[in-house]
Amino acid sequence: MVTVEDGDEFCVYTAQPPSMPANATPPFLTLLLHGGGHTSMAWACVASYLKAGMSVMSFDLRGHGSTHTKDDHDLSMGRLVRDVINVVRAVYPSPPPLLLAGHSLGGTLAIHVAATNELPIASLAVVDVVEGTALSSLCHMRGIVSSRPSSFPSPEAAVRWSLKCGAMRNVESARASLPDQIVRIRNQNEERTSDTEQSQSLSEEQASSGSSSSNVNVQAPSSPATYTWRTDLLSSEPYWSDWFIGLSSLFLSCPMPKLLVLAGADRMDPAMMAAHMMGKLQVSIVQDVGHSVQEDKPQEMARLLMTFANRYQLNTRGCMWAQQSKQQMNKQKSTPQTAAASSTGTTSSSSFSTAAASSTASSSSSSHPAT
Numbered sequence: 001m002v003t004v005e006d007g008d009e010f011c012v013y014t015a016q017p018p019s020m021p022a023n024a025t026p027p028f029l030t031l032l033l034h035g036g037g038h039t040s041m042a043w044a045c046v047a048s049y050l051k052a053g054m055s056v057m058s059f060d061l062r063g064h065g066s067t068h069t070k071d072d073h074d075l076s077m078g079r080l081v082r083d084v085i086n087v088v089r090a091v092y093p094s095p096p097p098l099l100l101a102g103h104s105l106g107g108t109l110a111i112h113v114a115a116t117n118e119l120p121i122a123s124l125a126v127v128d129v130v131e132g133t134a135l136s137s138l139c140h141m142r143g144i145v146s147s148r149p150s151s152f153p154s155p156e157a158a159v160r161w162s163l164k165c166g167a168m169r170n171v172e173s174a175r176a177s178l179p180d181q182i183v184r185i186r187n188q189n190e191e192r193t194s195d196t197e198q199s200q201s202l203s204e205e206q207a208s209s210g211s212s213s214s215n216v217n218v219q220a221p222s223s224p225a226t227y228t229w230r231t232d233l234l235s236s237e238p239y240w241s242d243w244f245i246g247l248s249s250l251f252l253s254c255p256m257p258k259l260l261v262l263a264g265a266d267r268m269d270p271a272m273m274a275a276h277m278m279g280k281l282q283v284s285i286v287q288d289v290g291h292s293v294q295e296d297k298p299q300e301m302a303r304l305l306m307t308f309a310n311r312y313q314l315n316t317r318g319c320m321w322a323q324q325s326k327q328q329m330n331k332q333k334s335t336p337q338t339a340a341a342s343s344t345g346t347t348s349s350s351s352f353s354t355a356a357a358s359s360t361a362s363s364s365s366s367s368h369p370a371t
Contacts, residue, residue: 033110046298127294148229
């Protein structure tokens with residue numbers, strides 16, 4: 001867990017090449033941001049490929065996964081942007097150049113973070129989110145979210161549902177991601193069982209001490225555990241429009257090299273098509289995937305990110321944008337206002353591989369990342 005100065009605790013995951021010392025600041029860092037309703041585990045399978053050649057970091061956004069904040073319901077873009085900046089600075093007081101990548105809401109967030117120029121972002125990758133198609137789909141979003149099952153008897157049942165309905169198409173990714181999106185509900189039977197166990201323990205103590213006691217009914221009905229979604233997506237509806245309005249122009253205004261990864265060419269809006277034709281960004285279409293591109297084909301996503309990073313990491317133009325961004329960040333740090341906004345606090349992160357293994361092995365109980 002990473003605690004920033006306002007007391008909010010963010011669940012952070014990291015992975016790095018075997019040759020790199022554990023506590024060393026990497027020369028280059030890939031920061032992965034998940035989408036709405038998901039957690040960092042949505043990137044777990046991608047990270048398992050990336051960590052062979054680069055350092056990787058992700059964290060659960062506020063209101064998601066195992067992150068705990070004073071206001072988990074504030075999913076305004078301004079608040080989320082500050083969270084990203086604060087968490088990165090808490091983990092790396094002098095952040096290295098970043099490849100900032102995000103899926104869906106995470107992609108929108110990545111664009112807004114890059115636009116602040118407060119982190120040394122060398123390159124920007126956005127996965128399956130474009131302003132035009134995002135705004136046109138908002139009228140269907142409530143129905144899509146409401147059509148999901150409200151609960152599951154087990155994490156494995158949630159995995160089966162996601163694969164059957166097509167929400168996900170990769171078994172390994174589903175088993176890593178879905179258990180972290182749900183939480184176990186403590187039902188009344190469990191509460192009665194707990195009370196009964198306490199009464200039984202008390203009666204045994206009384207019996208061993210020779211004390212008399214009334215008969216205690218130690219039988220309690222049992223019922224299957226129930227799991228529900230950790231994040232209430234409908235509660236974030238007031239923010240949906242603000243997440244996407246003006247996104248295309250903001251994306252194109254970011255000076256660093258840009259990659260747009262889509263699940264289909266039909267996701268492109270006119271602004272992105274024109275920009276692509278003018279060479280302002282790289283566009284990659286991944287075939288035979290759903291919206292969760294990085295989960296359906298994690299190896300392909302890892303290949304795209306590694307190729308993109310290698311193309312610009314040693315490229316003069318890419319390094320120049322990172323250097324300029326870092327210089328601007330240092331100037332802002334020197335002002336009292338920005339210095340007060342920088343994050344400090346307790347830092348401890350989980351391993352992507354350890355958490356992913358825990359999620360995959362889970363079949364009858366909810367999975368929680370080790371912190």
